[in-house]
Amino acid sequence: MILxxxxxxxIAAGLLFFVGAAVGLVRFPDFYTRMHAAGxxxxxxxxxxxxxxxxxxxxxxxGMDFILALKLLAICVFIMMTSPTSTHALIDAGxxxxxxxxxxxxxxxxxxxxxxxxx
Amino acid sequence: MxxxxxxxxxxxxxxxxxxxxxxxxxxDPKSPANGGVxxxxxxxxxxxxxxxxxxxxxxxxxxxxxYRGYDTMFETTVIFIAGIGIIAILRSHPPGGRRGPAHPxxxxxxxxxxxxxxxITCRIMIPIIQIFALYVVAHGHHSPGGGxxxxxxxxxxxxxxxxxxxxxxxxARFSERRFIVLACLGxxxxxxxxxxxxxxxxxxLDYGVLDGFFHTDPVMARSHGIFAVEVGVAFTVTAIxxxxxxxxxSKGRLDEGL
Numbered sequence: 001m002i003l004x005x006x007x008x009x010x011i012a013a014g015l016l017f018f019v020g021a022a023v024g025l026v027r028f029p030d031f032y033t034r035m036h037a038a039g040x041x042x043x044x045x046x047x048x049x050x051x052x053x054x055x056x057x058x059x060x061x062x063g064m065d066f067i068l069a070l071k072l073l074a075i076c077v078f079i080m081m082t083s084p085t086s087t088h089a090l091i092d093a094g095x096x097x098x099x100x101x102x103x104x105x106x107x108x109x110x111x112x113x114x115x116x117x118x119x
Numbered sequence: 120m121x122x123x124x125x126x127x128x129x130x131x132x133x134x135x136x137x138x139x140x141x142x143x144x145x146x147d148p149k150s151p152a153n154g155g156v157x158x159x160x161x162x163x164x165x166x167x168x169x170x171x172x173x174x175x176x177x178x179x180x181x182x183x184x185x186y187r188g189y190d191t192m193f194e195t196t197v198i199f200i201a202g203i204g205i206i207a208i209l210r211s212h213p214p215g216g217r218r219g220p221a222h223p224x225x226x227x228x229x230x231x232x233x234x235x236x237x238x239i240t241c242r243i244m245i246p247i248i249q250i251f252a253l254y255v256v257a258h259g260h261h262s263p264g265g266g267x268x269x270x271x272x273x274x275x276x277x278x279x280x281x282x283x284x285x286x287x288x289x290x291a292r293f294s295e296r297r298f299i300v301l302a303c304l305g306x307x308x309x310x311x312x313x314x315x316x317x318x319x320x321x322x323x324l325d326y327g328v329l330d331g332f333f334h335t336d337p338v339m340a341r342s343h344g345i346f347a348v349e350v351g352v353a354f355t356v357t358a359i360x361x362x363x364x365x366x367x368x369s370k371g372r373l374d375e376g377l
Contacts, residue, residue, distance in 0.1 A: 078244075085240040092237075 007055035014048030017041050030102040031094050039087030046079050173341040175260045183265065184345040184352075188324035192309050195266075195352050199306050202359030206299070209371030234283070241283035248276040256353045260342065266352025273353065274360025281361075286369055289361070295373060298358040298365075305355030309348045316344075324348075 021041025143150030259265030281289035326344025
């Protein structure tokens with residue numbers, strides 16, 4: 001009962017973060033901020049939703065349901081490792097490619113001249 | 120020359136399109152695949168007889184590699200021919216016989232500090248991907264999977280090495296000679312098991328006769344035969360996946376990659 005309630009809460013929170021990620025992907029001004037929204041929001045919301053599923057499947061901690069829950073938790077671990085890495089790789093590639101970030105008009109571009117950095 | 124090709128393509132296309140008219144109607148309950156006439160329903164036969172014919176719980180695998188083994192063998196051959204075609208068209212040796220990249224590439228992850236996150240993650244993930252790919256190949260009898268899916272994952276793990284480090288690091292593990300040999304070996308394993316059945320005076324790819332070879336009863340021998348040809352499929356698909364990536368990413372020179 002409590003397990004069900006917690007899993008429902010986790011899934012609802014995950015969906016909320018999914019909405020945030022989607023809105024950020026559409027509304028943010030440039031490549032880096034969009035990747036920030038997609039990468040962070042997507043990772044956290046996937047983790048929350050899948051761990052919610054896993055909690056829902058735990059039930060009495062035995063049988064096929066338990067194995068299914070363990071598989072779901074394994075997916076959580078892999079998402080936690082691969083999703084931030086792919087976001088990092090994409091942003092790194094964009095930076096090497098010389099994509100200009102959008103900054104405040106009076107601020108200094110602390111990233112420097114992106115084209116000066118060669119792989 | 121182009122005109123001859125065009126005529127051949129148009130003729131073949133017209134022939135295929137004219138054959139479409141002879142298909143049974145979509146969703147026709149009397150069509151051979153759905154219900155059939157009388158007791159000759161193909162799908163009913165597969166669903167009811169797969170377990171006792173082959174001892175394979177996964178009907179799809181049994182249909183793919185046993186009942187319709189010819190089809191899958193030539194699918195594998197199509198992949199093989201596609202890969203060999205890409206190698207034949209793209210592969211070129213630079214004049215002067217230069218081998219390897221122009222500048223020496225530091226093969227260690229730590230030597231290139233910008234890529235350390237990607238390098239370490241791939242170093243952790245690639246063995247897991249490869250083990251899971253072998254599991255998918257071996258577990259095709261019981262769950263979705265088999266030679267094609269497992270082969271693609273195994274090939275993708277080598278592509279991941281090529282992407283996360285460089286093509287030389289991937290080629291050091293899976294050289295050109297090796298992937299061509301492996302691609303040929305896969306098709307040879309598949310056709311070889313078919314021929315073995317033919318030599319034992321049964322039909323091509325009729326694995327039931329291999330019971331002496333596998334030391335089991337004829338029904339279990341069909342299950343083992345399916346696994347054997349799945350391994351052949353996995354070999355070819357792995358090798359061709361990586362061969363296509365290696366040739367496309369380096370414009371056929373196999374030197375630096377992306």
